[in-house]
Amino acid sequence: DAGxxxxxxxxxxxMGQEVTLRCKPISGHDYLFWYxxxxxxxxxxxxxxxxxxxIDDSGMPEDRFSAKMPNASFSTLKIQPSEPRDSAxxxxxxxxxxxxxxxxxxGTRLTVL
Amino acid sequence: xxxxxxxxQSLIILEGKNCTLQCNYTVSPFSNLRWYKQDTGRGxxxxxxxxxxxxTKSNGRYTATLDADTKQSxxxxxxSQLSDSASYICxxxxxxxxxxxxxxxxxxxxxxxx
Numbered sequence: 419d420a421g422x423x424x425x426x427x428x429x430x431x432x433m434g435q436e437v438t439l440r441c442k443p444i445s446g447h448d449y450l451f452w453y454x455x456x457x458x459x460x461x462x463x464x465x466x467x468x469x470x471x472x473i474d475d476s477g478m479p480e481d482r483f484s485a486k487m488p489n490a491s492f493s494t495l496k497i498q499p500s501e502p503r504d505s506a507x508x509x510x511x512x513x514x515x516x517x518x519x520x521x522x523x524x525g526t527r528l529t530v531l
Numbered sequence: 532x533x534x535x536x537x538x539x540q541s542l543i544i545l546e547g548k549n550c551t552l553q554c555n556y557t558v559s560p561f562s563n564l565r566w567y568k569q570d571t572g573r574g575x576x577x578x579x580x581x582x583x584x585x586x587t588k589s590n591g592r593y594t595a596t597l598d599a600d601t602k603q604s605x606x607x608x609x610x611s612q613l614s615d616s617a618s619y620i621c622x623x624x625x626x627x628x629x630x631x632x633x634x635x636x637x638x639x640x641x642x643x644x645x
Contacts (some may be wrong), residue, residue, distance in 0.1 A: 422574075430537065460637040461575075461620070509574050516631045517562060517624060522574030 422523035424510050430529045436498040443512030444490055448491045451520065452485055452495050453509040461509070462508075467493065468516070500530045533535070534558070535623050537636035542638045545644055548611055551585050552639045554604040554621030562624040565636075568616040569638070580604070611643045 423442040428462070431437055443450045451466040470487045473527040478485070487493040497504055507527050510521040535556045544550050556564070563582045570622035579588045579595040581604070588595050592609045608615055621636040 461635045463633070496541060511574070519565060519577055519634065520575075520622075522576070525572075525574050527572075 422511060422521055422522035423508055424508075424513050426524050426526060427488060427524060428527045428529075430531065431500055432531050433501055435530075436496065436501040436529060437500045437504075437530075438530070439495040439497075439508050440465035440509075441493045441495070441510030441523060443493070443510070444514075444521055445491065447518075447521070448490075448516050449513045449516055449518070450493050451511040451513075453511065453522075454492070455507045462494070497528075500528075504505070504528060504530045505530050533624075535621055535634050535636035537619075537621050537639050539639060540637070541640040541642070543642045544611055545645060546611060546613055550608050550611060550641065552606045552608075552619050552621075554606070554636055556602050556604070556621070556623045556634070556636075558602075558623040558625040558634050560625050561602075562601065562626065564595075564597055564604050564624070565622045566593070566604075567620040567622060569620060571617070575620055595618075608641075613643050613645060616632070616641060618642045 425440045448469050452464040453461050455461045463477045464476055465485045467487045485495045507525045509525045510523045513520055538553045546637045565580045566578045568578050569575040578593050579590050581588050583599050594607045597604045618638040618640050620638040623634045
């Protein structure tokens with residue numbers, strides 16, 4: 419089992435640019451979560467999907483953020499336009515069942531200049 | 532408000548020593564509690580999971596305890612090693628307004644020195 423796969427691992431971009439983060443969950447897992455981690459706020463839930471359907475997006479900070487899950491093996495988190503305050507590590511996690519426990523990917527470190 | 536508080540924020544110990552990390556929570560109703568280890572530059576990895584009826588759970592040199600009455604948990608690390616240097620995150624799960632949620636603590640940063 420390859421675990422949760424995220425790409426890119428690092429992203430440096432300039433303010434105003436579009437950023438797309440990608441995630442491949444563990445095969446067979448039916449829940450997918452996007453988290454953001456900063457030193458100040460720790461891990462924050464942005465959105466989660468069940469069977470490719472968004473269930474709770476209340477953590478998405480602004481309309482600049484959007485997430486999609488076109489199929490069971492792929493999800494994207496897009497930020498457009500990006501701002502310096504979006505700089506953080508973004509984690510994708512998947513689970514089998516909502517109470518199955520979170521399996522985190524390695525994260526994408528985003529720096530917006 | 533559902534909260535998870537961890538202490539201390541950071542901790543430095545010498546290799547070979549024991550240490551205990553604390554987690555207090557107000558999440559209700561409570562489903563389970565997990566301790567995660569997060570190495571620098573990596574995603575969190577689950578160490579232990581405990582349900583309401585469990586008091587103790589071990590994983591090698593890691594032992595977690597849970598007191599559901601006082602809503603407290605601890606993670607005890609025995610004979611620390613340099614590789615234990617990481618952040619340890621307490622995560623409490625429960626159902627709030629019909630929605631199952633994971634509530635994260637802000638973590639304890641542990642540094643083990645040679």
